[in-house]
Each structure stands twice: as C-alpha cells, then as structure tokens.
Amino acid sequence: MNPLPALVLLPIAGGGVAWLAGRSRMAAALRVHDAPWRIALMTLVLETLVLLVATLRHPAHAEPWMAHFSMPWVPTMGIAVRLDMDGLSLALIWLSLILCLACLFLATRQVMANGGVFHFLLLATLAGVIGTFLATDLFLFFFFWELMLVPMFVLIAVWGHEDRQRAALKFFLFTQGGGLLMLLSILGLVMMHYRADGVLTFDYFALAATPLSPTVSMLLMLGFFAAFAVKLPVVPVHVWLPDAHTQAPTAASVLLAGILLKTGGYGMIRFNVMLFPDAAARFAPLAMGLGVAGILYGAWLSCSQDDVKRLIAYGSISHMGFVLLGIFSSSPMGMEGAIVQMLAHGLSTGALFLVAGSIEERMHTRDMRRIGGLWAAMPRLSSAGVFFAVASLGMPGLGNFAGEFLVLLATWHVSPPVAVLASVGLVLSAIYALRLVNSIFLAPQGGSLQPMADFPARQMMALGCIMAFLVVLGLYPQPFMTFSAPSSPFPTTAAGREGHAS
Amino acid sequence: MTLHDTFLPSPLLVLSAGIMLMLAGMAWRRSVVRGLSIGLVTELVALGMVTHHTGTVPDGSMGLFIQDHWTAFTAMLVLFSSACILLMSWRDLTDDGARPAEEYPLLLLLGTLGATAMVFSASYVPFFLGLEIVGISLMGLVAFNHRHFMRGCEAAMKYLILSGLSSAVLLFGMGLAYALTGSLRFAPPIPADGMPPAMAMVATVMILVGMFFKLSVVPFHMWLPDVMEGAPLPVAAFIAVVSKIAIFSTFVRYFGTGSLPPALNGMLYAVIILTILGGNLLALRQSSLTRLMACSSIAHVGYLLIAFLSPGPLQPGVITVYLVAYTVSTLGVFAVMCACSPSLSPNGAAITQWGGLFFTRPFMATAMSLMLLSLAGIPPGIGFFAKFGVAATGVARQRDLLLGALVTGSIMGLYYYLNIIRVMMKAPATPATKTAWRMEPELTTLVIVLTMIVVIGGLFPARIIHPFLPG
Structure with a gap:
C-alpha cells in the first residue's frame, strides 16, 4: 500500500473523529473530559508509524524520489492527485510531526472550550502542511497551500489572545494575496507548457521541462516568490508575522513558527530554484539583499521588544533571513545550510514558543518587564527556556549554528560583504536571546511570585527529545544534509521515478 | 401555422x-x-x-x-x-x-x-x-x-x-437591429448592403447596455x-x-462565445474592470449583509465576464462551473440568512447582529462560513475551483489587466467575507441565551443539501465540468 495519501488523509480523519468526540453529548457518554486530545494523540502516533514505514521503505537502489502516488482528479484540465516524496519533504514532515506531538504534550490538553474543534483544526492544518510538502501537481499544491490557511485562521481568531481577530485577518489577507500571484504564475507556466507541447498538465515534472524565455521565466518565478516570501517571511511582507505569532494560542504559534514558515522555504527550494534555475540565479543578488535585510531588521527589532512572544517572532524573521540567503546563494552548501537551518529553527523556535506559552499561562502576562526570576520558581521550565534561547542564538554544537555557519560560508564565496553583514545579525541575535534569558529566568524576581507548577516529567521528556535532536543536528549534521537534499525534477530522475512507481 | x-x-x-x-x-x-x-x-x-x-x-x-x-x-x-x-x-x-x-x-x-x-x-x-x-x-x-x-x-x-x-433602451436597440436586418433572430445585427454600419454598432451597444442594466454591471449597478x-x-x-x-x-x-466586434471588446474590458473593482469597493463599506451580498454579486458577474471574454478550450467548462458555484453559494448564504432571520432584526440586515452565531447555532455558522469561503474562492468550496478556472482562461488569453483586477478584487472580497466570519466568531457578550429555535426542517435540509453540493463539488469538480456553451 502506498503510504503517501494516508499521510495526508489520516490527520483529517483523526481530526474529524476528535471533533465528534468533543461534542458535549459524546463527551458525556465517553466520561473522559479530554477525549479529543487522546484521539488526536492516537492519530499522530499512527501518522508517525505510517511515516516510519514510508521512511524505511526507501528502496535499496538509492533513488532521489522515494515514493510516488498518482490518481486522476480533473482529467479534462490535466489535474491529478500527484504526491511524491523526496528527502526534503520527508525531513520536513518529520519536523512537522515532532512539533505537533510536542504541542499536544505541552499545550493543547488544557484547551477546554470546544476542545474537539480545536484539535480538528490543529490536525487539519497539519494535513494541509503535509499536503503541500508532498504535492507535485501544481494545482494540488495550491489547493493545500490555501487549505491550510483556513484552520489556522480559525485557530487564531477564536482561541487567540486579546487582539486575535485583527491578527488573524491580517495573516489570511497577506498569505492569500501572495497566493493569488502564485496562482497566476502556476497558470502562466501551465499555459506556456500547453503552447509548447499541446498538453494541458499541472505535473511538476512535466512543467519543469518547459522551455521559457528569460523574461517569462523571471516573471513566473517572481509570482512564486511573492507567495513564498510572504510565508517565509521576507522583510517588506513580514508585517503579518509578529501579530499572528503573538496573538495565536500557544499550539498555533508553534505550528506557525515551526512548520508554516517552512512551507515558504520549501516552496522556494522546490519551485523557485528547481523550476526556474536561471531566473533564480539572476534574481539571487536581490534575494540575498532581502535576506540580509531580514536578518538585520528582524534582529534589531527583536532587541527592543518587551513582549516575549513578539521577541521570538522577530527573531524568527531574522533566522528565516538566513534561509533565504542560503537558498539563493546558488551553491549546494548554502542549500544544505538553509535546510539544516529550517529544521533547527523549527525545533528551537517551536520549543521556545512552547516555553513562552507555558510562561504566559502561568504568569498571565507576556511582558518581560513583569516576569523575572523564574529560575528559582521553575527550574525545569527555565532550563528548557535557556537551552532553546541559547540554541537560537547560534551556540556552536547545536543545530542552528550548523545551519547558519554553512549559509555564511556559502555566502562568503559569493559576496564577502553580505556574509559580514549577516554575521552582524548573529551578534544581534546574541543580544536579544541573552536579554530574554536574563530578564525572564535569571534576573532577580520582580514582584511576589506565587509558587507555580513546573513542567512535569512527561513534558520535560517531550522537550528533551527536541533538545536531543538539536544537539545531534549540531554535532553531526552530515547525515541530515545528505538525507534531506532536495531532488531534481529533471527527466533523468523522472524516468527513474516512474520505474519505481510501477 | x-x-x-x-x-x-x-x-x-x-x-x-x-x-x-x-x-x-x-x-x-x-x-x-x-x-x-x-x-x-x-x-x-x-x-x-x-x-x-x-x-x-x-x-x-x-x-x-x-x-x-x-x-x-x-x-x-x-x-x-x-x-x-x-x-x-x-x-x-x-x-x-x-x-x-x-x-x-x-x-x-x-x-x-x-x-x-x-x-x-x-x-x-x-x-x-x-x-x-x-x-x-x-x-x-x-x-x-x-x-x-x-x-x-x-x-x-x-x-x-x-x-x-x-x-x-433594450427595445430601442432591438428595433434598430430589426430595421437593419429585417429579422428577429437573436444575434448581433450585421447590416445589409446600403445600411450605415454605425447603426449596427448603435443597435448592439443599446442591447448591450440594456442587458448590462439587468445584469447590474458597473456603471449600471446602482439599483x-x-x-x-x-x-x-x-x-x-x-x-x-x-x-x-x-x-x-x-x-x-x-x-456567442466567439470574438466580439473589436470596438466592443475594449468597452467590455473597461466594464469588467469597473465591475470587479466597483462591486468589491462598494461591498467593503456595507454594514448590511443583504447589501453586501448585492455588491458581491456585482463583482461575481465581473469575474464571470472575464471567462466570457477569454474564449479557449477551457472556457465552456469554466463558465459552467462558475455558474454552478455562484448559484449554489449565493443560495446557501441566503438560505442561512433566512434560517437565522427571525432571531435577527428585520431581514437579518446588520452584519453586527451576526455576532456569536458560532456559539448559538454552530451548524448554521459553519455552513455560512463554507458558503462565504466558497464565494471568496478558498478551498474546499467549489468557488475555489471556479475562480481558479476563471484565472486559467484569463491567463490562457493573456488578459493581464483583467487578471490584475481579478487578484485585487479577490483580496478585497476575501476581506469582507472573512469579516463576516470574524463577526460570527466573536464570543457573545452575554452568555448564550437559549432562544427557542423552531424546527425548520425545510430550511435545514436546504442548507445541508447546498453545503454538500458546495463541498463535494469543490473536492471533485471533474463531474461538473461540461462544455455546455452554445456552438
């Protein structure tokens, strides 16, 4: 059996069951107040098993594309359900699952108001994200791209904090605006292919071979770039991010920072660079400029935030600048660095949001000036917080360092001044991360601090797993780099892919 | 006879x-x-x-x-x-x-x-x-x-x-057309020999204007x-x-679906852009849901006209899907409005009155959101595929300006549709008062059927695409 459709459908189905279990009548019948949570957990465990199968089924003769699934959908328009998995998508799906599991362990069990719907939306977002990572039909990709917005919008708008509705609307509008430009690009590419070949298809592999004039390929690439730049985010279109991350409930913040931003990076690798290599190369100087701007601007703003979540959110913008820099550095090393950075940022920032959410839940504020001296009261939580803050400032030996170092090295070959500027961002990131550590965990405690529940052992175990991943990623990134390399869409591999599918 | x-x-x-x-x-x-x-x-x-x-x-x-x-x-x-x-x-x-x-x-x-x-x-x-x-x-x-x-x-x-x-106006145009061709056949007049060609143009434009009035295309949309x-x-x-x-x-x-006279093409271009932008801009400022739906329907006619103006292999199927999507989603919105209207003030007019619907009537609110998302062109509604199709026909014929209007209009549209959903999600200020709901089997069935069409049509649009246009 092919595991790919199951990977997408399972979370939706599990979410539906969780929703039903959360209905008040059902909950009364089940006599478990957290039935939706349990069902969501079971779904994720099942999903992990399916993914494990998919990972281990990797055929002996190493092929870049590991699994393939295809089924006609709208044959008259050449649209099909095509799912393909390569190392990059596999790595990112693993990241999504790990973060989702951590979310369930740390943040969602206490969601009492409409817990069933909450878990359904969480899993639906996950399904949409996994779908975008797998889809190799451009229509299907766009379908999932849009589909994951809706549950996230509802999650922010209903379960978020004080200014949630404005933030949710902003998030949706920005992403959708970029998405529509991408739609036009997708259609433009399909039509160019139709004119050249007379075949109407949305197949990624077929479209990759479309002959394009330089101007057209540049235009089409920019359309894709617009959508991914909003998601990543790249600096002029990052405005939605701090609001959305700050206002979202903890679990949604984790998904946003940990996974949704990665869909932007994934799209840039899979579509911008792979489909339009020449245009991407010509666009690279500008993209790298935007990347450096993001690194410096995000870090600079992060230094002057008082809101914990906002600080982390601006830090994310800065880190994603490295991803952009790496992707467009036009070297394999930069690409590997960008991927490692995506994985490490997903883990460390996701975990930081979990910690920040737990703090907020206990202290009822996100204002760093009013929180202080948590180390004494909650040593476990604080140590976790310190670990992830240090990880995100790029401490050698942890994943983020490996990613940033590779990106900087690759950038240095292309343009030393850019690399120098980007390393200034590292200094700034040390400032904001240490400021976070100092004022929350280490500073003398401000007001009277009620004794508060620390993280229980189970939650520490979940965080411990994330820490272990970060350490491995930092100390020995080579297997991850070879494992998660994106595969090329070009005919030689496509032929092999078809052979494997049969 | x-x-x-x-x-x-x-x-x-x-x-x-x-x-x-x-x-x-x-x-x-x-x-x-x-x-x-x-x-x-x-x-x-x-x-x-x-x-x-x-x-x-x-x-x-x-x-x-x-x-x-x-x-x-x-x-x-x-x-x-x-x-x-x-x-x-x-x-x-x-x-x-x-x-x-x-x-x-x-x-x-x-x-x-x-x-x-x-x-x-x-x-x-x-x-x-x-x-x-x-x-x-x-x-x-x-x-x-x-x-x-x-x-x-x-x-x-x-x-x-x-x-x-x-x-x-329409009748006058028809009269002119009859005078020119001597036939009541339903087609743009082609002047017989010796007739001034300008008259054919005038007749066509008058018929077009009459139809635009009824279609409420900007600038004939005020009513x-x-x-x-x-x-x-x-x-x-x-x-x-x-x-x-x-x-x-x-x-x-x-x-017909062929090419219009070139002079009309330019006019239609302008009208479509005006319709899309005008309809959406008007809708942005509405505080009444009925008026908002009216403005959004103006904009939707504009999108539909893009598909009309872009003949190609995709066009017939796309027009079919768009008509189905528009019909079902709009009917769905109105069905939900009818179902909820007794509890709201006359005609369920003010959008603010829809606050907290997700808490008082979750099913109706969910159905309404699906319909609105479908109108906005977001999956899983059928409207997503319809808008995708319209964009596809436009790209195929390189209607750059129209596509620009489509994108701008869609973003504006998304804002006001989402705004309604946002209002419905607002937690009610007072704890949900249990109003006695009357059973409305016919409305509930209607909403269920329409929702199913919207969702199933959105997930499996292949069945709906049929080239139905007249030859």
Missing part, C-alpha cells in the same frame, strides 16, 4: 400549466400551503423535463425557441434555484395565517416562467416577453415585504423605474443593492441568482 409546427420546450408548458392551476385554486379557495406545494411540484416537474419538448424542431434558425445543452443547463439552474427560493419563503408565508398570500408563489412561478422563456429564446420576441414577465413579477415580489411595507414599496418603485428604463435590501430575503436571492442567470444565459447566446 398548425399545432404540428409549433416548437415548445416542455418546461414552459409545465410552468404555464402550474400557473393556471394555481390561479384556478385561488379562485376556489385561498390557501398558501397549497399554492406553495403546487409551485414546488411544478418546478420539480419542469426540472425533470428540461430536455423535452413538444412539436417538431424547426430547421434552420427560424424558430422562436431553441433547445440544446446550454438551455438545458441554465434552465436547470434557474428551476433549481427557484425551487430553493420557494423553500426559503415557506416559513414566512405560512406564519402569516391571517393573510394568506398566495400571490407570492404565483408571482414567483411567473417570474420563473419568464426566466425560463428567456433561457430558451432564439428570437427577440420570447426574449423580451420573458424579460418583461420577470420584471413585472419581480416588482410585485419586491413589494411583498410584510414587515417593512414602505421600504418594500420604495424598492419596488426603484426597480420599476430602472427596469422600465433599461427595457426601453441592485437598494432593491435587494428592500425586498424580502428570498426575493433578494431571486434577483441575485435567477434573473442574473437568465440574463447571462441570453447574453452568451446573443453574443
């Missing part, structure tokens, strides 16, 4: 028979439920007979009526929508037992007859007759607002005057929000769906 020579599509016969039956019933004894039932049965029977006809098919293009895939498809849409609208009105009419208002289903059936006649017409005569039947019955229906009699009357007067004006706001909710749905589909169907029949 003997009976043998007449060619009549069956739905027209069925509808006329239903109207006669209803009139006879009224003369005997008045009963709203009977009137509504007759209306519903008539429409369902007509729906089943859209591909049937009596008499022989005329050879050539001489007949009054025509019957092909396109008529079958649009007539089905018209009859289906009309049946839905009857169901939506059921509760309000039967509630008012003191004054049995059988005229309402009668007028509704009459309006449906007019719309169906337009759909089947292959000549100016049945087209104009149908148009006027729709116009006159709508005037009565719009004024049928029991709760706000004055407002209904005002809206009806507005509709009467503007509809009369546009009919006059639509006012009339829809004054009308009872189901009638507003009738204006937004049935009459627009009938007009659009004849519009496509008239101008």
